Amino acid sequence: MPEKRIVxxxxxxIDPRDxxxxxxxxxxxxxxxxxxxxxxxxIAEVKASGLRGRGGAGFPCGLKWEIARKSLSVEKYLIxxxxxxxxxxxxxxxxxxxDPFTLIEAMAIAAHAxxxxxxxxxxRAEYHYLLAGLAxxxxxxxxxxxxxxLDITIREGAGAYICGEESAxxxxxxxxxxxxxxKPPFPPNKGLWGKPTIINNVETLMNIPAILLxxxxxxxxxxxxxxxxTKVFSVSGDVDRPGVCEFVMGSRLxxxxxxxxxxxxxxxxxxxxxxxxxxxxxxxKTPLAFETILGSGAVTAxxxxxxxxxxxxxxxxxxxEESCGKCTPCREGTEVMLEILGRLARGEGQKEDIQxxxxxxxxxxxxxxxxxxxxxxxxxxxxxxxxxxxxxxxxNQSVFLRSLRGQRWQ
Amino acid sequence: xxxxLKVEGREHLLAQLQxxxxxxxxxxxxxxxxxxxxxxxxxxxxxxxxxFYHLLSTQPQGRNVILVCKCIxxxxxxxxxxxxxxxxxxxxxxxxxxxxxxxxxxxTNCIGACDQAPAILLxxxxxxxLTPVKIAQIxxxxx
Numbered sequence: 068m069p070e071k072r073i074v075x076x077x078x079x080x081i082d083p084r085d086x087x088x089x090x091x092x093x094x095x096x097x098x099x100x101x102x103x104x105x106x107x108x109x110i111a112e113v114k115a116s117g118l119r120g121r122g123g124a125g126f127p128c129g130l131k132w133e134i135a136r137k138s139l140s141v142e143k144y145l146i147x148x149x150x151x152x153x154x155x156x157x158x159x160x161x162x163x164x165x166d167p168f169t170l171i172e173a174m175a176i177a178a179h180a181x182x183x184x185x186x187x188x189x190x191r192a193e194y195h196y197l198l199a200g201l202a203x204x205x206x207x208x209x210x211x212x213x214x215x216x217l218d219i220t221i222r223e224g225a226g227a228y229i230c231g232e233e234s235a236x237x238x239x240x241x242x243x244x245x246x247x248x249x250k251p252p253f254p255p256n257k258g259l260w261g262k263p264t265i266i267n268n269v270e271t272l273m274n275i276p277a278i279l280l281x282x283x284x285x286x287x288x289x290x291x292x293x294x295x296x297t298k299v300f301s302v303s304g305d306v307d308r309p310g311v312c313e314f315v316m317g318s319r320l321x322x323x324x325x326x327x328x329x330x331x332x333x334x335x336x337x338x339x340x341x342x343x344x345x346x347x348x349x350x351x352k353t354p355l356a357f358e359t360i361l362g363s364g365a366v367t368a369x370x371x372x373x374x375x376x377x378x379x380x381x382x383x384x385x386x387x388e389e390s391c392g393k394c395t396p397c398r399e400g401t402e403v404m405l406e407i408l409g410r411l412a413r414g415e416g417q418k419e420d421i422q423x424x425x426x427x428x429x430x431x432x433x434x435x436x437x438x439x440x441x442x443x444x445x446x447x448x449x450x451x452x453x454x455x456x457x458x459x460x461x462x463n464q465s466v467f468l469r470s471l472r473g474q475r476w477q
Numbered sequence: 478x479x480x481x482l483k484v485e486g487r488e489h490l491l492a493q494l495q496x497x498x499x500x501x502x503x504x505x506x507x508x509x510x511x512x513x514x515x516x517x518x519x520x521x522x523x524x525x526x527x528x529f530y531h532l533l534s535t536q537p538q539g540r541n542v543i544l545v546c547k548c549i550x551x552x553x554x555x556x557x558x559x560x561x562x563x564x565x566x567x568x569x570x571x572x573x574x575x576x577x578x579x580x581x582x583x584x585t586n587c588i589g590a591c592d593q594a595p596a597i598l599l600x601x602x603x604x605x606x607l608t609p610v611k612i613a614q615i616x617x618x619x620x
Contacts, residue, residue, distance in 0.1 A: 154548045157589040192495075192532045193588040195601040225495055226532030228586060242490035244529040303550040303591035310592045337549075367550060367591075378549065385548060385586055391529075 153340030290316030397440025
């Protein structure tokens, strides 16, 4: 299957510094259409399309909007999550650089649907260089008279992966440490400053104008049973052609990593960033969708020269550094995991290390407060599943070498 | 002061810290105390926010801050040699500042430039597909 562009349809076609070039590509037509519809009808259309959140969790978008719409509060907020911190993910950067107008249009539609007067774009601090362009795009759209019902404010992060998690993101906008909140209540009921709040990923919102223009039925035909539409992938690692591409949901990993990105000698591919699952080369035909494996759409290839333990310990190092520290299973669990994996990678493993990693993984996934801790063990468990021999060989070698040195323990 | 006003004041804490980081290069103890007082919140709360975010610093930084991405995609494409090259040119290791106060070197997590790895952020600007020659030119331009 070739690339199919819905989300990226204007990228590298329009001039991101000139709203008129967006208007030439039907920009803001969907907004005008939506403003002429009752909000409930807009929500019904999004619901019928089957659009699910593209940030990684895959929550039905229309349902989220409906909950916020029905909430009785007068004040409501809309947040666009542009805190793209997941390792190997850069699709939102590409979208913000190439087509800020469709995003702004989608936010204006979403705000109309839930009746929010204030919206925020939470932009990660590492993307500071995109801020001026984005602000200019908002001004141009405003000057065209498209934002009369909505104020869009850009809020900049200050460097924290966890702020991509929606409840931590809201705490950050409130000026606090970005720590995950206990749920429920969920943001559509009680979010920013305790008011109903919709938080949508950049890519999720980018789908909205096309859905309204072409109809839910059109969108619903694309993709798989449970994953409608397309997905934007960020391809990196051991490939000849890293970059951003958009494929229909359910496309096979091979089409993206081999046919599109020209990877060779693949050992494994991590899909979905630091907490993403591992696909060994033998399963390269796996379809990518919510019902299989997807996450943020980060696709990172590892060729046969890569050391599994080095890779996993570096991945867990990232998670340990980025844990917000609020809940014990994640704060302590990632540290202990890192200590064990570091030892294994250095060739100082002990026989019970694998069992300890597995037990720890269970505790963390069952008892962590948010997705970070719950999913932190996925790369560990997946590599244990597919590359267990590498763990065992390394441990056996370590134990043997110690025995030569006369260290009899272990 | 009504509860509402307090909440609104509190909202500006992170923005104030970001401004101070931008203008002064770091967040001093003095600034933390002042901010706590002006917002009517505890010093520990301000300190807690100031130390939570990677891009805020409570230690003085060089005039140019180099952030080297060390995550998997950049690591695979040679982030170690980027660090090594900077070390050779400037004589500083990660976490250090040159004696003349011109440069600080920090490691950072994914900066979203994995398609152009290895990459660094230098004072907010992205530099990618780095080679030793390119790094030398970038540092030269800062002198």
